[in-house]
Amino acid sequence: MILSQSNCRKTPEMIPSPQPDDPIADTGLEKQPRLQWRVNALGERTLEAVNPTTFDRLGVTLTLEQAFRGQLRAQDTLYVFAGSDSGHLIRHVLREPPPAGTRYLFVEPTAVHAALKEAGLLEDLPAHVRCATPDDWLEVAGDLRLADYLFIDRVEVVFSLAAQSTEAPDYTQLGWTLREAVASLHWRTVAQHGVGAFIACQLTNAPDNVEPAGFWRGRMPGRTGVLLAGGPSLDAALEWVRQHRDRLVVLAVSRISRRLLQVGLEPDFVFSVDPTEMSYEISRDMLRFSDRVIFIHQYHVNPRLLSQWPHRSYYLGPLLPWPSTLNPTDPLHGVGPTVTNTALQFAGELGLQRLILAGVDLCFTPEGYTHAQGSNERLAGPRFDLTNLEVETNDGRRASTTADFAAAIDTLAQQAQHLRQRGLRLINPAPGAARVESVEHLPLENIEWDEDPHTARPPVVALEPLPDDRRVRHAERLAREFERRLAELTQFEQQLRQARKVTDKLFTDDGTIRNRNLRLRLESLEAEISRQHPDLSKLISQLGRAGMLRSMKPVRELESLDAKDVQEALQGYYDAYLNGARQLRTWIEQGLAKARRRRREYGGHLSLPELAKTWMQHGEPGRVLGWLRRHGALPSDAPAQAHEAFDELQRALQKDLQATDGVHLRRARSHGDLRAALVRMEQLFAQRNAEGLRNTLAGLERVHDTQTATPYIALARGLLAELEDRPDEALAYYDQVLQTAERSLWKMALVRVASWALQRGETEMAGQALQCLADLLPGYRTQYGDFLAATGRLPQAIDVYERHLTEHPQDIDAMARLGRLMVNAGSDEAASLMAAHLERLPGGAPLAGSIRDMLRSTPDRPGS
Numbered sequence: 001m002i003l004s005q006s007n008c009r010k011t012p013e014m015i016p017s018p019q020p021d022d023p024i025a026d027t028g029l030e031k032q033p034r035l036q037w038r039v040n041a042l043g044e045r046t047l048e049a050v051n052p053t054t055f056d057r058l059g060v061t062l063t064l065e066q067a068f069r070g071q072l073r074a075q076d077t078l079y080v081f082a083g084s085d086s087g088h089l090i091r092h093v094l095r096e097p098p099p100a101g102t103r104y105l106f107v108e109p110t111a112v113h114a115a116l117k118e119a120g121l122l123e124d125l126p127a128h129v130r131c132a133t134p135d136d137w138l139e140v141a142g143d144l145r146l147a148d149y150l151f152i153d154r155v156e157v158v159f160s161l162a163a164q165s166t167e168a169p170d171y172t173q174l175g176w177t178l179r180e181a182v183a184s185l186h187w188r189t190v191a192q193h194g195v196g197a198f199i200a201c202q203l204t205n206a207p208d209n210v211e212p213a214g215f216w217r218g219r220m221p222g223r224t225g226v227l228l229a230g231g232p233s234l235d236a237a238l239e240w241v242r243q244h245r246d247r248l249v250v251l252a253v254s255r256i257s258r259r260l261l262q263v264g265l266e267p268d269f270v271f272s273v274d275p276t277e278m279s280y281e282i283s284r285d286m287l288r289f290s291d292r293v294i295f296i297h298q299y300h301v302n303p304r305l306l307s308q309w310p311h312r313s314y315y316l317g318p319l320l321p322w323p324s325t326l327n328p329t330d331p332l333h334g335v336g337p338t339v340t341n342t343a344l345q346f347a348g349e350l351g352l353q354r355l356i357l358a359g360v361d362l363c364f365t366p367e368g369y370t371h372a373q374g375s376n377e378r379l380a381g382p383r384f385d386l387t388n389l390e391v392e393t394n395d396g397r398r399a400s401t402t403a404d405f406a407a408a409i410d411t412l413a414q415q416a417q418h419l420r421q422r423g424l425r426l427i428n429p430a431p432g433a434a435r436v437e438s439v440e441h442l443p444l445e446n447i448e449w450d451e452d453p454h455t456a457r458p459p460v461v462a463l464e465p466l467p468d469d470r471r472v473r474h475a476e477r478l479a480r481e482f483e484r485r486l487a488e489l490t491q492f493e494q495q496l497r498q499a500r501k502v503t504d505k506l507f508t509d510d511g512t513i514r515n516r517n518l519r520l521r522l523e524s525l526e527a528e529i530s531r532q533h534p535d536l537s538k539l540i541s542q543l544g545r546a547g548m549l550r551s552m553k554p555v556r557e558l559e560s561l562d563a564k565d566v567q568e569a570l571q572g573y574y575d576a577y578l579n580g581a582r583q584l585r586t587w588i589e590q591g592l593a594k595a596r597r598r599r600r601e602y603g604g605h606l607s608l609p610e611l612a613k614t615w616m617q618h619g620e621p622g623r624v625l626g627w628l629r630r631h632g633a634l635p636s637d638a639p640a641q642a643h644e645a646f647d648e649l650q651r652a653l654q655k656d657l658q659a660t661d662g663v664h665l666r667r668a669r670s671h672g673d674l675r676a677a678l679v680r681m682e683q684l685f686a687q688r689n690a691e692g693l694r695n696t697l698a699g700l701e702r703v704h705d706t707q708t709a710t711p712y713i714a715l716a717r718g719l720l721a722e723l724e725d726r727p728d729e730a731l732a733y734y735d736q737v738l739q740t741a742e743r744s745l746w747k748m749a750l751v752r753v754a755s756w757a758l759q760r761g762e763t764e765m766a767g768q769a770l771q772c773l774a775d776l777l778p779g780y781r782t783q784y785g786d787f788l789a790a791t792g793r794l795p796q797a798i799d800v801y802e803r804h805l806t807e808h809p810q811d812i813d814a815m816a817r818l819g820r821l822m823v824n825a826g827s828d829e830a831a832s833l834m835a836a837h838l839e840r841l842p843g844g845a846p847l848a849g850s851i852r853d854m855l856r857s858t859p860d861r862p863g864s
Contacts, residue, residue: 035115038778038807046086047115048779048808050162050171054085064092067161074156076101078149080141080182082175083160083168084108087121090129098128103144106131107178109170134174138181150189157182166744167777169679176385176676184389184403195542196583199321201275201300203591206319207598208306210466210474212328213296213314213346221351224449225249226358228267229340230256232369233430234359238263240444241358247449251347253339254283254305256359261285266293271343272305273298273334280305284657287622291629294463296346298334308622308653310629312463316342322535326481335415338408344415347424354425356447362409362434363391363399366695367702382699384676394441395431405434413437465630468602475599482592485536486585492533492540493581499526500574536584543580608634612645621652674703677712678744681719690723711740715748727756746776763791774800778807782814794825812838816847823854831855 038048042059046052055063064085072079072093084090084106093104108116110133116122122131132140149155157179163171226241226248228234234256241248242265252260252267260266270293272283280302286295287308295313297306306313316334318327332349334342340360347355368382386400391409393399401409416426416438426439427447435441530537597614600606606614608627615623624646628634634646677700684692697716703709718733730752737749750773757766767787774784781804788797801818808814819834835851838844 035111036808036811037119039809040807044088046088047112050083050112050168051086051088052167052777052779054161054165055088060088061092063161064088068092068158072104072158073099074102074154075099076149076152077154077156078102078141078144078146079104079156079158080137080178081106081158081160082163082178083112083171084116084131085160085162087116087119089160090121090125090131094126094129098126103128103149104130105137105141105144107134107137107174108132109134109174134177137178146185147189150185153186155182155186166675166678167747169682172676172679173683177389180389180403184406186403197275198300199539199543199584200587201303202318202321203587204303204594205299205301205306205315206478206591207475207595208303208313209299209315209319210471211312211314212319213316213332213349214328214330215314216296216346217332217349218351220249222353223249223351224354224356225251225347225350225352226356227340227343227347227360228252228256228260229343229357229359229361231359231361231430231433232365233361233433234259237356237358237429237444238265241265244449249347249350249352251343253343254279254286255339257283257286257289261288266290268292269294269296269343269346271296271339271346272301273336273339273342275300275302277302281659284308287625287653287657291463296343298342304619307618307620308625310622310625312466316346320481321539322485324481326477335411337404337411341408341411341415344412344419344426348415348419348422352424354427356444357426357428357433357439358430360412360428360433361430362405362412362436363393363401363432365432366399366691367699368696369699382702384680384696384699385673386676386680391434393432394428394435397432399432399434401434409434409436412439465626468604468630471602472599475595475602479592479595479599482588482595486588486592488533489536489581489585489588492529492536493578493585495529495532496574496578496581499529500571500578503570503574536581540577540580540584543583608638608642609645612649615649616652621649621656624649624653674700674709674712675744678715678748681712681716682748685719685723688723690720693720693723711737711742711745714740715745718749718752722752722756731756743776747773750776758787767791778804782817785817789821789824794821797821798825798827810841812841812844812847815841815844816850819848819851820854823851823858828855828858 035047035049037045038052039045040053040056042055044055044060046055057063058066073096077099079093079102081089081104090104090106098104106129108131113122113131113133116131125131128144130140130144138146146155157175159175160171162168163175166172224247226237228237228241228250230253238259241250242263245265249269250265250267251269251271254270254272257270266289270286270289272279272286272295283302283305286293286305287310289311291311293311295306295309295311297313297315299315299317299319301315316332318331320327332346335345336342344355344357364383364386368384368386389401389403389406390398391401391406413436416436419426420438427442428436428439429442429444429447431441433441601611601614611627612621612624615621634642677696680696681693684696693716697713697720700709700713700716703712714733714736718730718737721727721730721733734749734753737745738753750769754766754769754773757763757769770780770784770787773780781800785797785800785804788794788800798818798821801814801821804814805811805818815834815838819831819838822828822831822834831851832855835848835855838848838851
């Protein structure tokens, strides 16, 4: 059959789009495919814009089982999902009865939530499963007892398969947002529990915590200080600090020690607070500082960091976690959530008149950095998984931040207001730092000096090592305190075990109390324990709080608990109590063993080989530095065993200090996932944000794995060139992307090529790009079909639409388009059948009418 103007009536899908003046005008290709249901070869329905080909190879059941094997089945857990994978994840968790006390909350974009609801997938959900939108998920989570789950640290954010892919960037962004929101809520809750790690380190550190930090209260009145933290603006301030070193009291967080050593700058005070091994990894370079540096730390600082520090140190907070005459009478306390907050509090106690904040950014740079040069975060490269959590900077722009930084900003504002009332003026000279209330922004060059520079050197001088006899006395007093507490703890545990036995006999099988006297006996034991051991009872309750809460099943509905559940809850309560007591005993015994070791060490009862064996056993070879400071260099005529022990310690210490890879660096690198860069670029291009793209490109160019980053860099350069009206360069960069094996980037490059070609009437190029898009992502088939129709290739357009309808049998819009194309192609009978089929479908009658109108108005065809 021959098509001509006389027998071909143009329909909307056959009319080429106008060529707009805007060089990057919206052609419709940039938008995600419209929300329509697709049926794959296995007969499974998915929303094409969410899971275009996710389940095509293995099917829904097998794909989800493999992706989430061993997950989603923990008891007493609230799972918060970024997406439900077209509702299939909801059905996946419903295939089995829920674990006890566990609930599931799925968060879907508003349009997807509406589509799932319209499809009936959100009807009749059981009480433990809910689906919400980004606008109301917190309210729904509250109904699911979010606060209780946060308190027992049982909230888990789960990325759906859509959120894990690059095909649905809105879901990836949703996952980041949920993760940051839950982290922020966790920050607010964590102070109420989770004290175990702090108490363990407090008891382990007690033998080395000899001098309380209260010694420094008011020692630096009227002076100017600078607080060096780890933010990116640190680098810009270091030279200024060096120039004015003699005028400044320099306080530095321990994590920047490596950087300070690189530039030849030592602080007066170095700070650390966290008990974790990651804290040790990022802080251990401070062990290289000279004896001019004083270590100020929380009582629960990482024990290896404290035990290997060779110079004077002063602890914040109490020595012991219970009332004791050994605790300082008027201690200085640290303030969280970050070490910067603690250092700031200490600066106020020193009596300083003003404090310059350097590296206290608390937000991302435009390139995606959160930390200065020399840090693991900087070494890992820029972060691209930026959320919508933003703050205003000193220069008035908006910058991304994290949940922990946001919490630190709130605390910093409160501290600044309090310290300003005490006469301490806070200044942050960094234009890109987060703006904080009561902290002035003043450039470094505008800072004036009032004091005489000849007398400005702060009175911080190298302190002599603490006398050995004082350390011995401290260890002896501490050992006696530990022994006394262990004896009391033995009695306490005996009473707990008696109470635990009573619970075994308290209930009958039907849940009633077997004997009222047993209940009275249990209450009497509880009162006796609290009266005889108030300190231990309170401390162990804190240690076992999370376990006790879990045993009491706070996240379960009361009506769901039977008699056995009640008895198990009571038994679990006492089991958690006993576990807390056993845990405390272990920590006290470890503290006692260390106190005895220190008594022998400082008492001169052990040779260097004996000391080396002990130090190596406990992972503290750096104690040799303190030994050298107290005893001097090892004599050349010392026994060979001593030289061998010394060499072994030195090798172990250097190996530790030179280690670069670790848990912290691996975690930092996990934030540099390049897939997040693609999501970021798509968002920035949609916003026509050239500056944001330039920053992202700058970050990509700093990624250490240049081979992997190359196609991402090419895409970023192409998008930026297009925004800056350099189309030839843009096309060349997109071609580079399409020559790589990084298929996740092809869609963006093809969309841009097709859009450019359509706008300029380059039909051959547009057709090639659209065909590749349709093969890559079936959601673009209808647009490819429309293009074929608009360029006069009706048979090919009909083939594309027929293929589309095999996977989208309910797409009435596509049926109508196909019917109209059939009319234009002279297939009147097929068009009539399509109209009849449409008339039988909900909402199809008006569309069928458009086909019949065309059939009636089409002139007789030649030869018909």
